[in-house]
Amino acid sequence: xxxxxxxxxxxxxxxxxxxxxxxxxxxxxxxxxxxxxxxxxxxxxxxxxxxxxxxxxxxxxxxxxxxxxxxxxxxxxxxxxxxxxxxxxxxxxxxxxxxxxxxxxxxxxxxxxxxxxxxxxxxxxxxxxxxxxxxxxxxxxxxxxxxxxxxxxxxxxxxxxxxxxxxxxxxxxxxxxxxxxxxxxxxxxxxxxxxxxxxxxxxxxxxxxxxxxxxxxxxxxxxxxxxxxxxxxxxxxxxxxxxxxxxxxxxxxxxxxxxxxxxxxxxxxxxxxxxxxxxxxxxxxxxxxxxxxxxxxxxxxxxxxxxxxxxxxxxxxxxxxxxxxxxxxxxxxxxxxxxxxxxxxxxxxxxxxxxxxxxxxxxx
Amino acid sequence: xxxxxxxxxxxxxxxxxxxxxxxxxxxxxxxxxxxxxxxxxxxxxxxxxxxxxxxxxxxxxxxxxxxxxxxxxxxxxxxxxxxxxxxxxxxxxxxxxxxxxxxxxxxxxxxxxxxxxxxxxxxxxxxxxxxxxxxxxxxxxxxxxxxxxxxxxxxxxxxxxxxxxxxxxxxxxxxxxxxxxxxxxxxxxxxxxxxxxxxxxxxxxxxxxxxxxxxxxxxxxxxxxxxxxxxxxxxxxxxxxxxxxxxxxxxxxxxxxxxxxxxxxxxxxxxxxxxxxxxxxxxxxxxxxxxxxxxxxxxxxxxxxxxxxxxxxxxxxxxxxxxxxxxxxxxxxxxxxxxxxxxxxxxxxxxxxxxxxxxxxxxxxxxxxxxxxxxxxxxxxxxxxxxxxxxxxxxxxxxxxxxxxxxxxxxxxxxxxxxxxxxxxxxxxxxxxxxxxxxxxxxxxxxxxxxxxxxxxxxxxxxxxxxxxxxxxxxxxxxxxxxxxxxxxxxxxxxxxxxxxxxxxxxxxxxxxxxxxxxxxxxxxxxxxxxxxxxxxxxxxxxxxxxxxxxxxxxxxxxxxxxxxxxx
Numbered sequence: 001x002x003x004x005x006x007x008x009x010x011x012x013x014x015x016x017x018x019x020x021x022x023x024x025x026x027x028x029x030x031x032x033x034x035x036x037x038x039x040x041x042x043x044x045x046x047x048x049x050x051x052x053x054x055x056x057x058x059x060x061x062x063x064x065x066x067x068x069x070x071x072x073x074x075x076x077x078x079x080x081x082x083x084x085x086x087x088x089x090x091x092x093x094x095x096x097x098x099x100x101x102x103x104x105x106x107x108x109x110x111x112x113x114x115x116x117x118x119x120x121x122x123x124x125x126x127x128x129x130x131x132x133x134x135x136x137x138x139x140x141x142x143x144x145x146x147x148x149x150x151x152x153x154x155x156x157x158x159x160x161x162x163x164x165x166x167x168x169x170x171x172x173x174x175x176x177x178x179x180x181x182x183x184x185x186x187x188x189x190x191x192x193x194x195x196x197x198x199x200x201x202x203x204x205x206x207x208x209x210x211x212x213x214x215x216x217x218x219x220x221x222x223x224x225x226x227x228x229x230x231x232x233x234x235x236x237x238x239x240x241x242x243x244x245x246x247x248x249x250x251x252x253x254x255x256x257x258x259x260x261x262x263x264x265x266x267x268x269x270x271x272x273x274x275x276x277x278x279x280x281x282x283x284x285x286x287x288x289x290x291x292x293x294x295x296x297x298x299x300x301x302x303x304x305x306x307x308x309x310x311x312x313x314x315x316x317x318x319x320x321x322x323x324x325x326x327x328x329x330x331x332x333x334x335x336x337x338x339x340x341x342x343x344x345x346x347x348x349x350x351x352x353x354x355x356x357x358x359x360x361x362x363x364x
Numbered sequence: 365x366x367x368x369x370x371x372x373x374x375x376x377x378x379x380x381x382x383x384x385x386x387x388x389x390x391x392x393x394x395x396x397x398x399x400x401x402x403x404x405x406x407x408x409x410x411x412x413x414x415x416x417x418x419x420x421x422x423x424x425x426x427x428x429x430x431x432x433x434x435x436x437x438x439x440x441x442x443x444x445x446x447x448x449x450x451x452x453x454x455x456x457x458x459x460x461x462x463x464x465x466x467x468x469x470x471x472x473x474x475x476x477x478x479x480x481x482x483x484x485x486x487x488x489x490x491x492x493x494x495x496x497x498x499x500x501x502x503x504x505x506x507x508x509x510x511x512x513x514x515x516x517x518x519x520x521x522x523x524x525x526x527x528x529x530x531x532x533x534x535x536x537x538x539x540x541x542x543x544x545x546x547x548x549x550x551x552x553x554x555x556x557x558x559x560x561x562x563x564x565x566x567x568x569x570x571x572x573x574x575x576x577x578x579x580x581x582x583x584x585x586x587x588x589x590x591x592x593x594x595x596x597x598x599x600x601x602x603x604x605x606x607x608x609x610x611x612x613x614x615x616x617x618x619x620x621x622x623x624x625x626x627x628x629x630x631x632x633x634x635x636x637x638x639x640x641x642x643x644x645x646x647x648x649x650x651x652x653x654x655x656x657x658x659x660x661x662x663x664x665x666x667x668x669x670x671x672x673x674x675x676x677x678x679x680x681x682x683x684x685x686x687x688x689x690x691x692x693x694x695x696x697x698x699x700x701x702x703x704x705x706x707x708x709x710x711x712x713x714x715x716x717x718x719x720x721x722x723x724x725x726x727x728x729x730x731x732x733x734x735x736x737x738x739x740x741x742x743x744x745x746x747x748x749x750x751x752x753x754x755x756x757x758x759x760x761x762x763x764x765x766x767x768x769x770x771x772x773x774x775x776x777x778x779x780x781x782x783x784x785x786x787x788x789x790x791x792x793x794x795x796x797x798x799x800x801x802x803x804x805x806x807x808x809x810x811x812x813x814x815x816x817x818x819x820x821x822x823x824x825x826x827x828x829x830x831x832x833x834x835x836x837x838x839x840x841x842x843x844x845x846x847x848x849x850x851x852x853x854x855x856x857x858x859x860x861x862x863x864x865x866x867x868x869x870x871x872x873x874x875x876x877x878x879x880x881x882x883x884x885x886x887x888x889x890x891x892x893x894x895x896x897x898x899x900x901x902x903x904x905x906x907x908x909x910x911x912x913x914x915x916x917x918x919x920x921x922x923x924x925x926x927x928x929x930x931x932x
Binding site: 050052077078087089103106 | 374823825826828829830831832833834835836839843844847848
């Protein structure tokens with residue numbers, strides 16, 4: 001068990017920057033999910049931590065030991081990390097017990113001791129007595145558990161999980177999510193969990209690192225990430241947030257502010273250190289918007305699409321202003337709103353979030 | 365903050381990598397470099413005398429013209445026969461596909477000299493087959509195959525399977541939708557064939573043509589058996605005659621000649637590359653392979669026609685060979701009372717050189733197969749999974765000794781080993797070791813390619829999982845990597861064994877008394893007029909080949925598709 005420290009790590013493949021000055025710090029025993037679309041650099045990050053690839057600059061430390069830096073590279077074999085691979089990577093020519101006991105065999109552990117520890121690890125993942133089977137004769141969920149047991153038996157300092165649920169069907173995913181949470185509780189291991197699935201990351205992780213185009217965009221708890229995205233990319237990626245242009249942002253202290261959206265004043269949440277700004281971005285989600293009635297205070301919009309979602313309708317409407325964006329909101333059944341109708345849409349008071357402004361936009 | 369120093373794991377990596385580089389350089393780079401040196405600096409002294417003397421000789425140009433004539437003619441027959449058969453097999457609903465493919469591809473696995481011997485026995489004046497039918501020409505009549513046309517015909521039959529295999533590989537990846545789209549547009553079968561299938565098959569067809577041409581130009585067995593008696597000399601047989609007649613004094617001259625063959629072969633390969641690059645042949649979708657054409661009432665006639673082809677290219681010559689091996693003496697008519705197994709007992713038990721040849725060929729082929737497998741597995745590992753740029757270059761080098769005709773490598777091996785080895789002071793020239801060296805260099809790529817396709821089928825995460833568990837490279841190779849690529853590597857080793865076992869081109873130039881191979885024995889029996897003994901040895905080699913091929917079919921589920929040419 002150890003903490004993991006990643007400091008300004010950069011990795012490029014030719015002219016392509018796969019990772020750009022990524023820093024990340026996982027406390028001992030913490031469960032961190034690395035979340036991002038495919039090609040964002042999350043798998044590269046995992047391969048660097050595991051030692052399969054070498055960093056171009058920056059350092060990676062496991063515990064107090066520098067394992068990767070431009071000055072040197074500790075081979076994977078010596079890092080004592082455990083990995084659960086996306087497709088499990090169970091050796092088809094070995095039995096379940098041989099798979100699980102491989103790292104002990106490498107380390108030269110005596111047979112009796114090895115058998116005992118293998119059986120123990122298999123019991124922990126509810127596969128007691130499966131030792132003599134071949135991986136080919138197991139179900140997807142059982143293979144996943146063998147992979148977990150194989151990882152567990154080596155008592156690794158750090159566990160890396162590479163999209164471990166991507167190959168399972170929906171029902172099994174929920175069950176395996178519980179399994180991973182229990183695994184984490186039992187072992188107290190530091191875990192780095194790579195995924196592109198937000199729901200998975202939110203359900204499991206203490207903190208989530210959101211990545212895109214090789215950069216770390218935000219590292220925060222799931223709720224922080226959802227409620228207080230640090231930038232427009234995170235805002236739109238997490239929970240399908242809408243990013244709208246704000247003007248005249250005026251903080252009122254205590255994380256509250258007033259601002260204007262297409263000329264209409266509204267109240268919203270903001271960072272405690274938010275300063276007054278002439279321009280900025282608002283993050284809202286479908287649930288933060290409501291139909292205001294014809295004479296109510298809000299944005300004049302025209303409905304472009306109505307989709308039935310079982311019990312409610314998802315409305316899409318374009319703001320009737322120059323370059324007006326498309327808003328989505330849910331209205332309960334029944335409703336008479338149809339495509340082409342004019343509606344007024346309001347942001348519920350205090351529900352929007354002023355995305356912290358980057359230096360350039362700051363007016364004061 | 366302490367930095368763990370570079371570890372034993374990486375040192376192991378580097379040592380293995382360096383060793384592999386050395387092996388490939390010795391087997392692939394050294395022979396070609398030595399050959400170039402001899403052509404332009406005979407005996408180490410820069411001189412273009414031998415170069416111009418050889419290129420100025422009328423014999424050289426006669427042999428070159430003959431080589432081109434037979435190679436182009438043979439390639440034409442191979443392309444027509446191979447592509448027609450491939451189209452029918454891959455696109456129609458014929459029955460008995462697997463059995464037919466095995467029969468049609470088999471001539472490729474039979475040594476060219478055995479093919480030549482068999483055909484000579486079928487149509488010659490002593491032909492037991494024709495005698496049984498009462499059709500044999502009178503004894504003393506010249507065998508019609510002792511001619512340019514004979515060589516062309518047999519080269520065509522020998523290499524039609526090469527064209528068939530490359531074209532069929534392409535046809536298999538042809539998506540059904542492309543043909544169905546053409547059908548939906550109202551096109552007839554002939555129109556689809558002309559406008560969709562054949563244009564998309566151009567790369568396979570061109571590759572097959574180039575392969576057949578390069579193989580024909582380098583072929584020694586067929587022109588040696590048919591051309592030498594008919595005084596029709598091609599480049600490989602010219603080299604053989606000069607070297608066996610005059611000995612090492614003509615080495616510079618034959619070095620130039622073998623380079624000439626090499627240049628012609630390379631020209632064929634480059635032409636293929638240029639032709640395929642001119643257009644975009646990439647196929648965008650993948651789905652189940654198409655077998656879109658139902659034959660209907662033509663099914664039976666087409667099947668009969670195909671089996672007639674199989675009969676002519678396989679059954680007829682093999683029957684002729686077998687019958688000849690039962691004949692007690694040249695020209696004696698074969699019947700129930702004259703048939704004898706004496707030829708077999710003679711070559712297996714009495715003739716000393718023949719007995720040695722069996723032992724030599726078995727041990728040479730087996731050693732080559734084992735060594736090549738042991739080199740191919742780690743080499744494939746670095747090539748496929750490590751993608752080192754240095755090894756990429758070496759990979760191209762590995763291909764060269766096989767892409768170039770066998771005589772080229774044989775001459776290079778003589779040049780390297782004629783003088784005793786430096787430091788050790790031992791001479792390999794005139795021993796079996798020089799043949800083993802040549803086999804390793806020439807057939808390395810045959811073992812390496814299947815190993816590479818094996819690696820492409822294995823998920824690298826399986827190795828990485830072992831790495832995570834703390835296993836070093838050698839330990840991983842032994843416990844995880846080797847077991848996973850073993851089926852493919854074994855198939856490669858078998859290909860090496862079969863090819864080496866049936867080989868003549870290299871050993872014809874490298875053998876000496878005591879290191880005869882089976883190819884050499886068949887050749888010298890035939891040259892000495894002992895066709896019956898030659899046939900007996902040839903039948904035995906065919907049986908061994910066939911037995912090994914059938915064994916692999918039993919294992920074929922574990923071998924990646926496309927590795928074994930005789931498997932549908």
